[in-house]
Amino acid sequence: MAAPAAVAEARTRDAALDRIKTVVGPKGWIEGADAMRPYTEDWRGLYKGKARLVVKPATTEEVAGVVAICHEFGIPIVPQGGNTSLCGGSTPEDDGTAIILSLGRMHRVRNLDPANYTITVEAGCVLADVQNRAADADRYFPLSLAAEGSCMIGGNLSTNAGGTNVLKYGNARELVLGLEVVLPDGRIWNGLRGLRKDNTGYDLKQLFLGAEGTLGIITAAVLKLFPKPTDVRSAFCAVPDVASAVTLLGRARAESGDAVETFEFMPRLVVDLVLKHFPDTHDPIQTRYDQYVLLELVSTSSGESDLAAKLESILESAFEDGLVLDAAISQSEAQRQDFWKLRENASEAQKLEGASIKHDVSVPVSRIAEFYAAALKKVMAVDKTVRLVAFGHVGDGNLHYNLQAPEGSDGKAFLAQWERFNRVVHDTVVEMGGSISAEHGIGRLKREELAHYKDGVSLDLMRTVKAAIDPKGILNPGKVL
Ligand code: FAD
Ligand code: ZN
Numbered sequence: 001m002a003a004p005a006a007v008a009e010a011r012t013r014d015a016a017l018d019r020i021k022t023v024v025g026p027k028g029w030i031e032g033a034d035a036m037r038p039y040t041e042d043w044r045g046l047y048k049g050k051a052r053l054v055v056k057p058a059t060t061e062e063v064a065g066v067v068a069i070c071h072e073f074g075i076p077i078v079p080q081g082g083n084t085s086l087c088g089g090s091t092p093e094d095d096g097t098a099i100i101l102s103l104g105r106m107h108r109v110r111n112l113d114p115a116n117y118t119i120t121v122e123a124g125c126v127l128a129d130v131q132n133r134a135a136d137a138d139r140y141f142p143l144s145l146a147a148e149g150s151c152m153i154g155g156n157l158s159t160n161a162g163g164t165n166v167l168k169y170g171n172a173r174e175l176v177l178g179l180e181v182v183l184p185d186g187r188i189w190n191g192l193r194g195l196r197k198d199n200t201g202y203d204l205k206q207l208f209l210g211a212e213g214t215l216g217i218i219t220a221a222v223l224k225l226f227p228k229p230t231d232v233r234s235a236f237c238a239v240p241d242v243a244s245a246v247t248l249l250g251r252a253r254a255e256s257g258d259a260v261e262t263f264e265f266m267p268r269l270v271v272d273l274v275l276k277h278f279p280d281t282h283d284p285i286q287t288r289y290d291q292y293v294l295l296e297l298v299s300t301s302s303g304e305s306d307l308a309a310k311l312e313s314i315l316e317s318a319f320e321d322g323l324v325l326d327a328a329i330s331q332s333e334a335q336r337q338d339f340w341k342l343r344e345n346a347s348e349a350q351k352l353e354g355a356s357i358k359h360d361v362s363v364p365v366s367r368i369a370e371f372y373a374a375a376l377k378k379v380m381a382v383d384k385t386v387r388l389v390a391f392g393h394v395g396d397g398n399l400h401y402n403l404q405a406p407e408g409s410d411g412k413a414f415l416a417q418w419e420r421f422n423r424v425v426h427d428t429v430v431e432m433g434g435s436i437s438a439e440h441g442i443g444r445l446k447r448e449e450l451a452h453y454k455d456g457v458s459l460d461l462m463r464t465v466k467a468a469i470d471p472k473g474i475l476n477p478g479k480v481l
Contacts, residue, residue: 016073017053020099023065028105030054039080039100040092043147044351047088047444050096051078058105060180060188060219066101067217068186076477077101079213081123081155084147086347086358089159089212089443093478101217103154110220112137117225118177118194123154123218130223139225140300142169142261146344154218160210162439164343167395168261168298169226171439172209178222179205184215184470194222207465212441213476215469231305232261234296234336235315237327238289242394243369244323245293249395251323252295255314259307262296263395264343269404270391273349274342281341284328293394294343346391350402355411356389357418359401359425363434368397371432375401378424383417385409398438401425422449442480450480 021029030036031053040049052075057063070077076098080090092098103124111120114137121130127148134141143156145163155161157179161172169175178193191205208216239245242265249263268290275281285292299307311329318324330336350356363371376388385406392400403421405414426436430453442450451459459481466473466481 013052013073013075016069016075017099019069020053020055020066023069024055024057024062028056028058028062030056036100039083039102042088042091043084044086047091048094049078049092049098050094051092051098051100052096054100054102056102056105060106060182063101063103063106063182063217063219064186064188066099067182067184070099070474071185071472074472074474075099076474077217078476079103079154079158079217081152081158082126082147082150084151084155085159085443086360086440087437087443087445089441089476089479090155091444098477103152103217103219106219107152109133112139113194114139114225116194118222119225120178120192120194120220120222121153122220123152123157125153127151127153127156134225135228137225138228140228141175141223141225143172143175146347153221153223157209157218157221158211158213159441160439162393162396162398164262164264164393166393166398166439167263168258173206175224176205176209176221177224179208179218180220181205181208181216181218184472184475188219189216192220192222207469210441212443212480214466214480215475217475227300229261229298229300230302231299231307232296232336233307233311234262234294234330234339235311235327236284236330236339236342237293237295237315237318238285238287238325239291239293240322240325241291241369242372245291245394246365246369248293248295248318248323249365251318252297252314255317256297256310259297259299259310260295260395261298262294264294264392265291265394265399266294266343266346266391267291267389269387269389270346270349271342273353273389273404274345277349277352278341278345281345282338284335284339284342285326287326289325294339343391346389346400350389350404353404354409355405355415357403357415357421358440359403359422359429359436360398360438360440361401361425361429361434361436362396362398362438363429363432365395365397367432367434368394368399371428371434372399372401374432375425375428378428379403379421382420382424383414386414386421393439396438397434426453444479447478447480
């Protein structure tokens with residue numbers, strides 16, 4: 001028989017959950033392990049957590065009401081957007097004490113101000129919808145990543161997402177002017193201002209950007225918009241090595257008047273995996289090469305565009321100097337999309353191929369070739385049957401330095417070496433002044449790695465901030481710190 005104290009505690013908890021259900025109404029909650037599964041398991045299938053309840057508030061006031069009850073009763077909250085986190089950030093722990101607070105029902109565009117070049121959206125807006133709403137108003141929201149059809153703005157801002165346009169427009173953090181946040185005690189902080197200049201003390205919104213839901217729940221944001229591109233030209237280029245790719249990037253930036261929007265690196269293996277798992281994809285260049293770059297120039301000028309000529313001249317001189325071995329230039333939007341399918345399906349293709357270990361790392365752009373080679377040597381010393389699938393945003397110094405299990409293996413022996421692979425790759429990153437998480441965040445996956453590599457003063461400051469804002473530790477416990 002349960003002890004009287006435990007019975008009383010369970011009754012209080014059930015009463016708290018009933019109050020939460022009342023706040024959000026009958027459409028605002030989901031119960032039962034099967035119904036909650038899309039929310040309790042992560043995209044990669046690495047984490048299978050448990051939750052008391054999935055709560056789906058429809059307004060900021062409802063979010064505040066739910067959080068206030070959780071604060072009163074010490075109920076942990078896992079904020080969730082599209083649940084596309086690649087590091088277990090949006091999945092609850094296995095102890096089943098937390099509720100998941102999904103922002104999916106908060107998807108209103110509250111305001112679009114073309115003259116101010118801003119859009120004010122709720123946290124549950126899907127990224128692709130924000131891009132489309134901006135485009136309808138002849139404006140451009142540049143944040144772009146392969147998960148854009150399901151990830152949500154609140155999740156993008158909470159992970160300070162990167163993606164394929166960082167080179168020109170910056171990370172998610174740089175695209176935000178204002179935020180509305182529900183604090184761990186249920187108070188609403190209204191920082192929803194569309195100002196490009198505001199020096200009235202601490203920039204509080206920065207606390208919540210990239211905080212992975214550990215300091216507050218983002219409910220809305222004012223985002224920066226840009227002039228809509230009038231011309232985009234893409235080239236799929238074969239390059240002799242990573243060093244040549246970096247040289248090509250530097251030249252393309254200078255020669256195009258800094259019009260490079262995208263510079264994505266892909267080894268042959270990525271192209272092969274995408275061609276294998278996605279039937280509707282094509283090899284842009286008939287000859288096989290060891291590595292490629294997807295280079296894209298963009299113009300926003302309304303006059304006559306000379307972008308095509310610029311791209312051709314950049315590639316011609318690069319070809320003469322041996323920086324490019326071969327290239328296909330897109331002749332239509334359909335062909336451009338064909339290039340993109342190879343890049344955008346890279347993560348999914350890796351997943352379909354079987355077990356993999358991901359390293360989302362960055363080093364200064366100037367050291368990326370050195371890093372690529374040094375880490376490969378160490379990885380091969382651990383296990384030379386592993387397949388290196390290192391692709392990504394070379395223009396930002398960011399590689400997805402992923403390792404794929406040997407072909408045909410069940411992945412068990414490979415995954416057993418997870419920590420050894422992590423150690424050699426992350427040691428190399430840190431030796432070169434890099435970061436062990438460039439854009440995906442820390443979540444649960446890299447919590448121990450963060451503690452291992454981050455200096456004591458930084459960790460101390462982070463813990464101080466967490467304790468000051470969330471003293472009861474109810475927001476996304478067990479993540480980041
Ligand atoms: P979730 O996964 O739901 O949550 C992510 C984190 O934010 C969690 O810690 C969660 O608790 C917190 N959170 C979510 N919403 C809120 C909120 N409203 N308030 C407070 N905290 C919140 N990432 C990149 O940066 N660049 C890429 O190129 C990229 N490519 C990807 C490709 C694929 C195929 C996939 C599956 C993922 C990719 N990601 C990439 C990772 C992921 O999509 C991004 O991190 C995305 O920004 C997460 O958004 P989400 O809405 O799915 O957030
Ligand atoms: Zn990426």
